Amino acid sequence: MGTEPKILIIEDELPIRRFLRSALVAEGYHLIEAENGQQAIRFASQQSPDLVILDLGLPDMDGQDVLRQLREWLTVPVIVLSARDQEQQKILALDNGADDFLTKPFSTGELLARLRVALRRHSKVVAEKESSIFEAGDLKIDLSARRVFVRQTEIHLTPIEYKLLTTLAKHPGKVLTHRVLLKEVWGPHQVQENHYLRVFMAGLRKKIEDDSANPKYLLTEQGVGYRLAVD
Numbered sequence: 001m002g003t004e005p006k007i008l009i010i011e012d013e014l015p016i017r018r019f020l021r022s023a024l025v026a027e028g029y030h031l032i033e034a035e036n037g038q039q040a041i042r043f044a045s046q047q048s049p050d051l052v053i054l055d056l057g058l059p060d061m062d063g064q065d066v067l068r069q070l071r072e073w074l075t076v077p078v079i080v081l082s083a084r085d086q087e088q089q090k091i092l093a094l095d096n097g098a099d100d101f102l103t104k105p106f107s108t109g110e111l112l113a114r115l116r117v118a119l120r121r122h123s124k125v126v127a128e129k130e131s132s133i134f135e136a137g138d139l140k141i142d143l144s145a146r147r148v149f150v151r152q153t154e155i156h157l158t159p160i161e162y163k164l165l166t167t168l169a170k171h172p173g174k175v176l177t178h179r180v181l182l183k184e185v186w187g188p189h190q191v192q193e194n195h196y197l198r199v200f201m202a203g204l205r206k207k208i209e210d211d212s213a214n215p216k217y218l219l220t221e222q223g224v225g226y227r228l229a230v231d
Helices: 014-025 037-047 063-070 087-095 108-127 159-169 178-186 194-208
Strands: 006-010 030-034 051-055 078-082 100-103 133-136 139-142 147-150 153-155 218-221 225-228
Touching: 006 014, 006 037, 014 030, 014 108, 030 037, 037 051, 037 063, 051 063, 051 108, 063 078, 063 087, 078 087, 078 108, 087 100, 087 178, 100 108, 139 159, 159 178, 159 194, 159 225, 178 194, 178 225, 194 218
Parallel strands: 006 030, 006 051, 051 078, 078 100
Antiparallel strands: 133 139, 139 147, 147 153, 218 225
Protein backbone atom coordinates (compact mmCIF):
# COMPACT_ATOMS: atom_id res chain seq x y z
CA MET A 1 0.00 0.00 0.00
CA GLY A 2 1.33 3.47 -0.90
CA THR A 3 -0.17 6.86 -0.19
CA GLU A 4 -3.52 6.20 -1.85
CA PRO A 5 -6.55 7.29 0.21
CA LYS A 6 -8.07 4.65 2.47
CA ILE A 7 -11.82 4.22 2.09
CA LEU A 8 -13.82 2.43 4.78
CA ILE A 9 -16.92 0.81 3.25
CA ILE A 10 -19.66 -0.09 5.74
CA GLU A 11 -22.10 -2.25 3.80
CA ASP A 12 -23.65 -5.63 4.58
CA GLU A 13 -24.79 -6.50 1.04
CA LEU A 14 -22.06 -8.40 -0.81
CA PRO A 15 -23.13 -7.36 -4.37
CA ILE A 16 -22.90 -3.67 -3.42
CA ARG A 17 -19.52 -4.21 -1.75
CA ARG A 18 -18.30 -5.95 -4.90
CA PHE A 19 -19.52 -3.04 -7.05
CA LEU A 20 -17.81 -0.50 -4.77
CA ARG A 21 -14.62 -2.59 -4.63
CA SER A 22 -14.45 -2.86 -8.41
CA ALA A 23 -15.01 0.87 -8.93
CA LEU A 24 -12.63 2.11 -6.23
CA VAL A 25 -9.72 -0.30 -6.58
CA ALA A 26 -9.57 0.53 -10.31
CA GLU A 27 -9.05 4.19 -9.32
CA GLY A 28 -6.22 3.39 -6.92
CA TYR A 29 -8.09 3.63 -3.61
CA HIS A 30 -7.21 1.28 -0.75
CA LEU A 31 -10.33 -0.36 0.73
CA ILE A 32 -11.30 -1.44 4.22
CA GLU A 33 -14.58 -3.39 4.26
CA ALA A 34 -16.94 -3.77 7.22
CA GLU A 35 -20.12 -5.85 7.12
CA ASN A 36 -21.78 -4.44 10.26
CA GLY A 37 -21.73 -1.50 12.62
CA GLN A 38 -19.57 -2.95 15.39
CA GLN A 39 -16.93 -4.06 12.91
CA ALA A 40 -17.03 -0.64 11.26
CA ILE A 41 -16.43 1.26 14.50
CA ARG A 42 -13.51 -1.04 15.36
CA PHE A 43 -11.93 -0.71 11.88
CA ALA A 44 -12.39 3.09 11.91
CA SER A 45 -10.55 3.40 15.22
CA GLN A 46 -7.75 1.02 14.23
CA GLN A 47 -7.05 1.96 10.61
CA SER A 48 -7.65 5.74 10.33
CA PRO A 49 -9.57 5.89 7.03
CA ASP A 50 -9.50 9.01 4.86
CA LEU A 51 -13.20 8.69 3.97
CA VAL A 52 -16.16 6.52 5.01
CA ILE A 53 -18.99 5.18 2.82
CA LEU A 54 -21.86 4.19 5.12
CA ASP A 55 -25.00 2.27 4.24
CA LEU A 56 -27.74 3.09 6.74
CA GLY A 57 -29.28 -0.40 6.64
CA LEU A 58 -27.00 -2.59 8.77
CA PRO A 59 -27.82 -5.95 10.40
CA ASP A 60 -26.60 -5.31 13.96
CA MET A 61 -27.30 -1.62 14.66
CA ASP A 62 -28.91 1.46 13.17
CA GLY A 63 -26.66 3.21 10.65
CA GLN A 64 -27.57 6.53 12.27
CA ASP A 65 -26.14 5.25 15.58
CA VAL A 66 -22.95 4.18 13.79
CA LEU A 67 -22.68 7.67 12.29
CA ARG A 68 -23.23 9.39 15.64
CA GLN A 69 -20.58 7.22 17.30
CA LEU A 70 -18.08 7.83 14.51
CA ARG A 71 -18.67 11.57 14.67
CA GLU A 72 -17.67 11.64 18.35
CA TRP A 73 -14.04 11.47 17.20
CA LEU A 74 -13.76 10.92 13.44
CA THR A 75 -13.45 14.10 11.33
CA VAL A 76 -12.97 12.63 7.85
CA PRO A 77 -15.79 12.83 5.26
CA VAL A 78 -18.71 10.40 5.55
CA ILE A 79 -20.84 9.67 2.47
CA VAL A 80 -24.14 7.95 3.23
CA LEU A 81 -25.84 5.45 0.93
CA SER A 82 -29.64 5.58 1.02
CA ALA A 83 -32.61 4.16 -0.85
CA ARG A 84 -34.70 6.46 -3.00
CA ASP A 85 -37.58 6.48 -0.49
CA GLN A 86 -35.41 7.34 2.55
CA GLU A 87 -35.63 11.15 2.34
CA GLN A 88 -36.05 11.68 6.10
CA GLN A 89 -33.25 9.23 6.89
CA LYS A 90 -31.02 11.12 4.49
CA ILE A 91 -31.77 14.43 6.20
CA LEU A 92 -31.24 12.91 9.65
CA ALA A 93 -27.86 11.54 8.53
CA LEU A 94 -26.78 14.99 7.37
CA ASP A 95 -27.93 16.43 10.70
CA ASN A 96 -25.86 13.73 12.42
CA GLY A 97 -22.69 14.77 10.62
CA ALA A 98 -22.65 13.08 7.20
CA ASP A 99 -20.99 15.15 4.48
CA ASP A 100 -22.92 13.90 1.47
CA PHE A 101 -25.25 11.17 0.27
CA LEU A 102 -25.70 8.87 -2.70
CA THR A 103 -29.14 7.57 -3.60
CA LYS A 104 -29.31 3.97 -4.82
CA PRO A 105 -28.95 3.04 -7.58
CA PHE A 106 -25.97 5.24 -8.47
CA SER A 107 -23.38 5.15 -11.24
CA THR A 108 -19.65 4.62 -10.92
CA GLY A 109 -19.09 8.12 -12.31
CA GLU A 110 -21.29 9.74 -9.68
CA LEU A 111 -19.65 7.75 -6.89
CA LEU A 112 -16.13 8.72 -7.96
CA ALA A 113 -17.08 12.37 -8.41
CA ARG A 114 -18.60 12.55 -4.91
CA LEU A 115 -15.47 10.92 -3.44
CA ARG A 116 -13.12 13.32 -5.19
CA VAL A 117 -15.12 16.36 -4.05
CA ALA A 118 -15.31 15.14 -0.45
CA LEU A 119 -11.59 14.37 -0.27
CA ARG A 120 -10.64 17.71 -1.86
CA ARG A 121 -12.96 19.58 0.48
CA HIS A 122 -11.50 17.87 3.53
CA SER A 123 -7.93 18.56 2.40
CA LYS A 124 -8.81 22.21 1.82
CA VAL A 125 -10.42 22.51 5.26
CA VAL A 126 -7.38 20.94 6.95
CA ALA A 127 -4.93 23.11 5.01
CA GLU A 128 -6.83 26.34 5.65
CA LYS A 129 -7.95 25.62 9.20
CA GLU A 130 -5.83 28.42 10.62
CA SER A 131 -6.51 30.81 7.74
CA SER A 132 -9.07 33.59 8.02
CA ILE A 133 -9.55 33.77 4.24
CA PHE A 134 -12.01 31.60 2.33
CA GLU A 135 -11.87 31.57 -1.47
CA ALA A 136 -13.93 29.74 -4.09
CA GLY A 137 -13.67 30.92 -7.68
CA ASP A 138 -14.31 34.68 -7.72
CA LEU A 139 -15.79 34.64 -4.20
CA LYS A 140 -13.55 35.70 -1.31
CA ILE A 141 -14.55 35.96 2.35
CA ASP A 142 -12.20 37.67 4.83
CA LEU A 143 -13.50 36.18 8.07
CA SER A 144 -11.31 38.27 10.37
CA ALA A 145 -12.33 41.56 8.73
CA ARG A 146 -15.92 40.38 8.08
CA ARG A 147 -15.73 41.46 4.42
CA VAL A 148 -16.96 39.70 1.27
CA PHE A 149 -15.68 40.22 -2.26
CA VAL A 150 -16.74 39.01 -5.71
CA ARG A 151 -14.10 39.59 -8.40
CA GLN A 152 -12.33 41.98 -5.98
CA THR A 153 -15.45 44.13 -5.61
CA GLU A 154 -16.69 44.34 -2.04
CA ILE A 155 -20.24 43.10 -1.51
CA HIS A 156 -22.22 44.57 1.38
CA LEU A 157 -24.30 42.01 3.25
CA THR A 158 -26.77 42.29 6.09
CA PRO A 159 -25.70 40.60 9.37
CA ILE A 160 -28.03 37.65 8.69
CA GLU A 161 -26.81 37.26 5.09
CA TYR A 162 -23.21 37.33 6.30
CA LYS A 163 -23.84 34.72 8.99
CA LEU A 164 -25.65 32.47 6.51
CA LEU A 165 -22.79 32.72 4.01
CA THR A 166 -20.03 32.16 6.58
CA THR A 167 -21.86 29.19 8.10
CA LEU A 168 -21.82 27.55 4.67
CA ALA A 169 -18.19 28.63 4.11
CA LYS A 170 -17.08 26.89 7.30
CA HIS A 171 -18.29 23.62 5.72
CA PRO A 172 -17.37 24.10 2.04
CA GLY A 173 -18.87 21.53 -0.29
CA LYS A 174 -20.87 19.93 2.50
CA VAL A 175 -24.66 19.74 2.46
CA LEU A 176 -26.10 21.64 5.44
CA THR A 177 -29.72 20.81 6.16
CA HIS A 178 -32.41 23.43 6.65
CA ARG A 179 -32.48 22.54 10.35
CA VAL A 180 -28.73 22.98 10.83
CA LEU A 181 -28.68 26.32 9.02
CA LEU A 182 -31.69 27.66 10.90
CA LYS A 183 -30.18 26.62 14.23
CA GLU A 184 -26.77 28.16 13.45
CA VAL A 185 -28.08 31.42 11.97
CA TRP A 186 -31.34 32.10 13.81
CA GLY A 187 -31.03 29.94 16.93
CA PRO A 188 -32.55 26.70 18.24
CA HIS A 189 -36.10 28.06 18.48
CA GLN A 190 -36.41 28.75 14.74
CA VAL A 191 -35.53 25.36 13.28
CA GLN A 192 -38.92 24.94 11.57
CA GLU A 193 -38.98 28.35 9.84
CA ASN A 194 -37.80 27.27 6.39
CA HIS A 195 -39.24 30.40 4.77
CA TYR A 196 -36.55 32.46 6.56
CA LEU A 197 -33.94 30.49 4.68
CA ARG A 198 -35.64 30.85 1.31
CA VAL A 199 -35.96 34.63 1.66
CA PHE A 200 -32.40 35.28 2.83
CA MET A 201 -30.86 32.78 0.42
CA ALA A 202 -32.63 34.53 -2.46
CA GLY A 203 -31.26 37.89 -1.29
CA LEU A 204 -27.76 36.48 -0.85
CA ARG A 205 -27.77 34.94 -4.31
CA LYS A 206 -28.78 38.25 -5.89
CA LYS A 207 -25.72 39.86 -4.33
CA ILE A 208 -23.00 37.29 -5.05
CA GLU A 209 -24.18 35.23 -8.03
CA ASP A 210 -23.89 36.36 -11.65
CA ASP A 211 -27.24 34.68 -12.30
CA SER A 212 -29.28 34.07 -9.16
CA ALA A 213 -31.58 31.70 -11.04
CA ASN A 214 -28.59 29.50 -11.96
CA PRO A 215 -26.23 29.83 -9.00
CA LYS A 216 -22.69 28.46 -9.09
CA TYR A 217 -21.82 29.02 -5.42
CA LEU A 218 -24.99 28.65 -3.32
CA LEU A 219 -26.45 25.35 -4.47
CA THR A 220 -29.82 23.88 -3.45
CA GLU A 221 -30.17 20.25 -2.42
CA GLN A 222 -33.88 19.90 -3.11
CA GLY A 223 -35.88 19.15 0.01
CA VAL A 224 -32.71 18.82 2.10
CA GLY A 225 -30.74 22.06 2.40
CA TYR A 226 -27.89 24.00 0.75
CA ARG A 227 -24.20 23.69 0.06
CA LEU A 228 -21.47 26.18 -0.86
CA ALA A 229 -19.70 24.86 -3.95
CA VAL A 230 -15.92 24.73 -3.80
CA ASP A 231 -15.26 23.87 -7.49
